[in-house]
Amino acid sequence: MLDFDREIDGLHADLIALCGDLVSADSINPPGATAEMARRVSNWLGERGVPAEIVRRDDQAPNVVSRIACGRPGRHVVFNAHMDTMPPGDEALWSVPPLALTRRDGRAYGLGMGNMKGALAGMCLVAWLVHRHAPALAGTLSLTAVSDEVMFGDRGTIYLLQQMPELAGDFLISGEGPGYMDLAVAEKGLLWLDIDVTGAGGHSSNALAGKTAAIVLARFLAAVDLLNDRYARVPPELPGVSGGDGNLGFRLSVNVGALRGGGVRSQIATLASAELDIRLPPGIGTTEVEDAIRQCAPDGSGIVLRRVKGWDANWTDVESPLVQAATSAIIAVRGAAPRNVVRLPGSDARQWRDRGVPAICYGPQPTLSSGVDDHAAEQDLLDCTKVYARTALALMASSPQQDSFVENPRRRC
Numbered sequence: 001m002l003d004f005d006r007e008i009d010g011l012h013a014d015l016i017a018l019c020g021d022l023v024s025a026d027s028i029n030p031p032g033a034t035a036e037m038a039r040r041v042s043n044w045l046g047e048r049g050v051p052a053e054i055v056r057r058d059d060q061a062p063n064v065v066s067r068i069a070c071g072r073p074g075r076h077v078v079f080n081a082h083m084d085t086m087p088p089g090d091e092a093l094w095s096v097p098p099l100a101l102t103r104r105d106g107r108a109y110g111l112g113m114g115n116m117k118g119a120l121a122g123m124c125l126v127a128w129l130v131h132r133h134a135p136a137l138a139g140t141l142s143l144t145a146v147s148d149e150v151m152f153g154d155r156g157t158i159y160l161l162q163q164m165p166e167l168a169g170d171f172l173i174s175g176e177g178p179g180y181m182d183l184a185v186a187e188k189g190l191l192w193l194d195i196d197v198t199g200a201g202g203h204s205s206n207a208l209a210g211k212t213a214a215i216v217l218a219r220f221l222a223a224v225d226l227l228n229d230r231y232a233r234v235p236p237e238l239p240g241v242s243g244g245d246g247n248l249g250f251r252l253s254v255n256v257g258a259l260r261g262g263g264v265r266s267q268i269a270t271l272a273s274a275e276l277d278i279r280l281p282p283g284i285g286t287t288e289v290e291d292a293i294r295q296c297a298p299d300g301s302g303i304v305l306r307r308v309k310g311w312d313a314n315w316t317d318v319e320s321p322l323v324q325a326a327t328s329a330i331i332a333v334r335g336a337a338p339r340n341v342v343r344l345p346g347s348d349a350r351q352w353r354d355r356g357v358p359a360i361c362y363g364p365q366p367t368l369s370s371g372v373d374d375h376a377a378e379q380d381l382l383d384c385t386k387v388y389a390r391t392a393l394a395l396m397a398s399s400p401q402q403d404s405f406v407e408n409p410r411r412r413c
Helices: 004-010 012-023 035-047 113-132 157-163 213-229 245-250 286-294 321-334 349-353 378-396
Strands: 053-055 063-069 072-082 102-104 107-109 138-146 171-174 183-187 189-198 253-261 271-280 303-311 340-343 359-361 375-377
Touching: 004 012, 004 113, 004 378, 012 035, 012 113, 012 378, 035 053, 035 063, 035 113, 035 138, 053 157, 063 113, 063 157, 072 113, 072 349, 072 378, 107 113, 107 378, 113 138, 113 375, 113 378, 138 157, 138 378, 157 349, 171 321, 171 349, 171 378, 183 321, 183 349, 189 213, 189 286, 213 253, 213 271, 213 286, 213 303, 245 340, 271 286, 286 303, 321 359, 321 378, 349 359, 375 378
Parallel strands: 072 138, 072 171, 171 359, 183 340
Antiparallel strands: 053 063, 063 138, 102 107, 107 375, 183 359, 189 271, 189 303, 253 271
């Protein structure tokens, strides 16, 4: 029997070297230029004989696809990891250079190590090992390294699945960590709303209490902010799934991401605008929240709401073969079962769940923080790589006849 755990341990240095190569490729989004990242990923795979192709809608944001067919029939497992990263935040607060790998106290630091170049490196390593042993294995493994994820763009996974629908596969493993080495079987939904308030202008000396566009918007946002205290009932389809620390996975969150109004201190702004980012737990839908926000706008206020995009929370049944295989792998590698949780941010796993494909998120991101001193523990990175390998191999060796479980293609709140 193949001992992938031992091989992965023996390739620790190769894994860290790949992480360093990926971290040093600037792929901050915006603008989300990942051409250099894609080149490094495809070259690393190609140098080891692993098939890799570039699939792009935009030359600046290409995607890398590797598909490995093994020696016997079996199931198709897909790995997904994004190449773009969040911005670093205030670089003066970093204790290490953001675009260089720094190893310290058992951790590997660098922008994207937690979210999610570390997971991508681990998945590349597993793809190499599967390719190396393909004649002795069953099934198919695909690796999708994608662009444009952190801003929910359409140049990455959305485009890839449109062009190559066969990449839906049978099971999806995303390297997005929910934090704390938990296993995310669900994730919050999203609602983006743009808010505009118009009003009469004039000199600031003519401002009236509660009448200017800026103040009307401020009062409206204060009312909307109270929705942050709303929690969902846990749907019966998610038995035993935790909301994580503070039960945040089942809390509605509303954030004002951007504010604009006026341009001159001594003039009354005729337009004030805000951009809202709302994350919806399982059990609270986009329509319900949008209606609640509209009710915060008093009649005649001049407030206009526009829905930019949105979708409900989504999840995979805890009884699915994917969740069971991943749990078994985590127990074997780490010695204890993971906590099944709702992931707070969105991920590309939704694109597979919307197609009826079971999907999970598991990765070495230590918490949900991103930006300053982004890192992953090296042991967590090794463990995740082993979990990816064990889970994929177990599922690839299975057949449809072995499954009594059928995923609901619209498993949503």
